[in-house]
Amino acid sequence: MSAAEDVTPVLHPDGWALLEALPPYDPATALGLGARLREAGAAPATVAAALTQSRLRAAARGKLGGFADHMLFTAEGLEQATRLPVAARHADRFRRAGATRVVDLGCGIGVDAMAVAGMGIAVDAVERDPATAAVATVNLRHLEHAVVHLGDAEAFPDGLPVPRPGTPGGTDAAWVDPARRRDGRRLKDPEQWSPALSWALGLAGTGVGSVGIKAAPGIEHALVAPGGPAAGWSAAWTSVDGDVVEAVLWWGAAAEPGTLRSATVLRTVPGAGGDEQVQEAGTLTDVGLGPAPVGPVGGYLHEPDGAVIRAGLVAHVAEQLGGRLLDPMIAYITTDEPVTSPFARSYAVHAVLPWGLKRLRAYLQTQGVGRVTVKRRGSPVEPEELRRALRLDGDREATVVLTRRGDERIVLVCDPLV
Ligand SMILES: C[S@@+](CC[C@H](N)C(=O)[O-])C[C@H]1O[C@@H](n2cnc3c(N)ncnc32)[C@H](O)[C@@H]1O
Numbered sequence: 580m581s582a583a584e585d586v587t588p589v590l591h592p593d594g595w596a597l598l599e600a601l602p603p604y605d606p607a608t609a610l611g612l613g614a615r616l617r618e619a620g621a622a623p624a625t626v627a628a629a630l631t632q633s634r635l636r637a638a639a640r641g642k643l644g645g646f647a648d649h650m651l652f653t654a655e656g657l658e659q660a661t662r663l664p665v666a667a668r669h670a671d672r673f674r675r676a677g678a679t680r681v682v683d684l685g686c687g688i689g690v691d692a693m694a695v696a697g698m699g700i701a702v703d704a705v706e707r708d709p710a711t712a713a714v715a716t717v718n719l720r721h722l723e724h725a726v727v728h729l730g731d732a733e734a735f736p737d738g739l740p741v742p743r744p745g746t747p748g749g750t751d752a753a754w755v756d757p758a759r760r761r762d763g764r765r766l767k768d769p770e771q772w773s774p775a776l777s778w779a780l781g782l783a784g785t786g787v788g789s790v791g792i793k794a795a796p797g798i799e800h801a802l803v804a805p806g807g808p809a810a811g812w813s814a815a816w817t818s819v820d821g822d823v824v825e826a827v828l829w830w831g832a833a834a835e836p837g838t839l840r841s842a843t844v845l846r847t848v849p850g851a852g853g854d855e856q857v858q859e860a861g862t863l864t865d866v867g868l869g870p871a872p873v874g875p876v877g878g879y880l881h882e883p884d885g886a887v888i889r890a891g892l893v894a895h896v897a898e899q900l901g902g903r904l905l906d907p908m909i910a911y912i913t914t915d916e917p918v919t920s921p922f923a924r925s926y927a928v929h930a931v932l933p934w935g936l937k938r939l940r941a942y943l944q945t946q947g948v949g950r951v952t953v954k955r956r957g958s959p960v961e962p963e964e965l966r967r968a969l970r971l972d973g974d975r976e977a978t979v980v981l982t983r984r985g986d987e988r989i990v991l992v993c994d995p996l997v
Pocket of ligand 1: 659660661666684685686687688689690691692705706707708711731732733756757773774779961
């Protein structure tokens with residue numbers, strides 16, 4: 580941790596006051612501002628910490644909106660934190676499950692805990708890193724019934740000062756968002772996460788009524804399948820504006836009975852007063868469909884949302900659209916009609932060509948296309964290389980989709996369907 584990353588100076592009243600008095604962060608003026616503050620007598624460590632927090636607050640706005648302006652961060656804690664609208668959905672699931680006291684086992688800077696406590700549910704937030712726990716304490720300061728404990732989450736339930744599950748007023752739900760990075764690298768093996776996934780799954784046996792475990796979007800479906808280590812749990816994938824942000828394993832009252840897998844698509848939309856809001860476009864639930872039909876390219880192409888693909892629900896979107904796959908192994912759906920779905924991006928197909936740079940270039944030139952968005956599934960061609968190699972100069976835009984049907988490589992030239 581560098582001196583600037585040390586949050587201690589802003590935990591003191593003079594450091595906090597300096598941070599709160601800073602103008603909105605501007606990287607172009609931050610150095611000069613720092614020099615002026617030091618010349619005016621502020622301690623260098625305090626100035627460094629306040630400017631770092633100011634920069635992190637600005638960086639956090641995308642995840643946390645205006646709340647970021649009243650919070651403290653560690654750089655790592657911000658990177659790992661849940662986006663607030665997604666955290667609000669976790670909290671709402673606990674509310675619907677009837678939870679009254681949630682333990683957050685590895686709370687980081689406290690975003691999930693803030694969302695749960697914001698619903699009026701009591702939270703015990705446990706964090707083992709002292710600086711992160713201090714930051715979480717500041718971030719939860721206005722929320723009644725939220726307490727941060729410095730300690731090892733894996734001591735739950737007996738070794739932590741939290742009300743025992745199964746007792747009156749006891750902890751009735753547990754949330755775990757394990758640390759999934761070490762030394763800046765993502766840890767693929769869930770047993771390397773902290774806490775490890777197998778330990779977190781064991782929370783189902785501690786007497787709580789609901790458990791949620793945030794996991795990587797790439798978790799295996801076999802986990803929740805009958806006979807799998809998380810049989811009886813449901814896995815819920817979520818995307819925000821097309822980015823798959825998480826898969827959460829839910830158990831007990833917080834799980835969807837009988838649902839192994841689901842996909843929720845969230846979108847940012849303009850809200851009141853110029854602010855943005857994140858809204859649910861839809862949730863798709865696994866109803867055990869077989870594989871989607873496969874057939875020829877129609878007039879329309881549909882690219883399923885990443886959450887749908889990760890959840891293995893492409894056949895469900897194909898059925899909803901009345902469509903078919905171009906290839907049984909590739910997640911592109913085609914239809915003859917201009918149908919749309921919240922679970923896919925749709926395009927009108929103008930041409931289907933065998934793959935070949937010269938042929939594609941000639942076609943795009945005849946159409947006056949100068950700018951292309953390149954998408955690919957099942958093609959080795961690098962989109963950036965293709966864009967450069969095309970050397971186009973027309974006025975129109977087009978979406979070029981590189982894919983294949985069996986062994987045949989094809990290119991679809993499309994326009995987004997509005
Ligand atoms: C992914 S972050 C949590 C982010 C949090 N959900 C949020 O939205 O702000 C995981 C946190 O768990 C903490 N952690 C990992 N293992 C722990 C353990 N055994 N006991 C307590 N905290 C732990 C890490 O220090 C890290 O801050």
